Amino acid sequence: QLQLQESGSGLVKPSQTLSLTCAVSGGSISSGGYSWSWIRQPPGKGLEWIGYIYHSGNTYYNPSLKSRVTISVDRSKNQFSLKLSSVTAADTAVYYCARTTVVNTYYFDYWGQGTLVTVSS
Amino acid sequence: SYVLTQPPSVSVAPGQTARITCGGNNIGSKSVHWYQQKPGQAPVLVVFDDSDRPSGIPERFSGSNSGNTATLTINRVEAGDEADYSCQVWDSGSDHVFGGGTKLTVL
Numbered sequence: 001q002l003q004l005q006e007s008g009s010g011l012v013k014p015s016q017t018l019s020l021t022c023a024v025s026g027g028s029i030s031s032g033g034y035s036w037s038w039i040r041q042p043p044g045k046g047l048e049w050i051g052y053i054y055h056s057g058n059t060y061y062n063p064s065l066k067s068r069v070t071i072s073v074d075r076s077k078n079q080f081s082l083k084l085s086s087v088t089a090a091d092t093a094v095y096y097c098a099r100t101t102v103v104n105t106y107y108f109d110y111w112g113q114g115t116l117v118t119v120s121s
Numbered sequence: 122s123y124v125l126t127q128p129p130s131v132s133v134a135p136g137q138t139a140r141i142t143c144g145g146n147n148i149g150s151k152s153v154h155w156y157q158q159k160p161g162q163a164p165v166l167v168v169f170d171d172s173d174r175p176s177g178i179p180e181r182f183s184g185s186n187s188g189n190t191a192t193l194t195i196n197r198v199e200a201g202d203e204a205d206y207s208c209q210v211w212d213s214g215s216d217h218v219f220g221g222g223t224k225l226t227v228l
Contacts, residue, residue: 049217
């Protein structure tokens with residue numbers, strides 16, 4: 001059974017960079033047909049896709065966040081990471097990593113449990 | 122940008138049928154996916170590609186999609202179905218889009 005686990009700092013100061021890692025177990029991050037996404041959910045609000053990285057290393061980002069987002073992959077550790085720069089209080093959210101099916105259709109079939117990141121001084 | 126519209130809440134008695142809608146411009150031409158999210162938990166995929174169910178999802182969950190509305194139908198609703206439900210599509214101009222979510226209350 002595929003499992004994803006987020007880790008990283010739960011408290012980030014305004015203007016600094018948020019950094020999270022998603023460890024994948026029970027399957028290879030290099031498997032074809034999938035990409036690896038970051039999705040967030042502000043308290044009491046809906047889900048927002050941040051971006052994803054293919055096993056090839058190609059990345060795609062939400063245009064509204066593109067200037068501040070970097071997603072990278074470490075195949076040797078079977079994990080991928082998110083960096084979001086210049087954060088503000090509006091970036092406070094639960095951040096999820098998820099596997100994305102990308103063959104003929106696009107949906108998120110496995111999710112991590114999520115990690116709350118609070119932006120505050 | 123592409124927008125998905127869901128009712129904020131739907132209420133249904135146990136044993137009855139719940140229908141949760143997801144509106145979008147010509148959404149019938151897109152593949153719609155549905156997620157269930159219980160408080161404090163990660164979303165779970167319950168329907169993909171309009172009407173397919175992942176393994177382990179009860180047959181009580183089904184979906185349809187036509188015109189400007191997609192619908193998630195839950196038959197014989199149980200107390201354990203109480204959750205937030207969100208729809209999602211991929212749009213060439215907006216990438217991955219989620220609806221705002223619908224809170225299903227089992228009376």
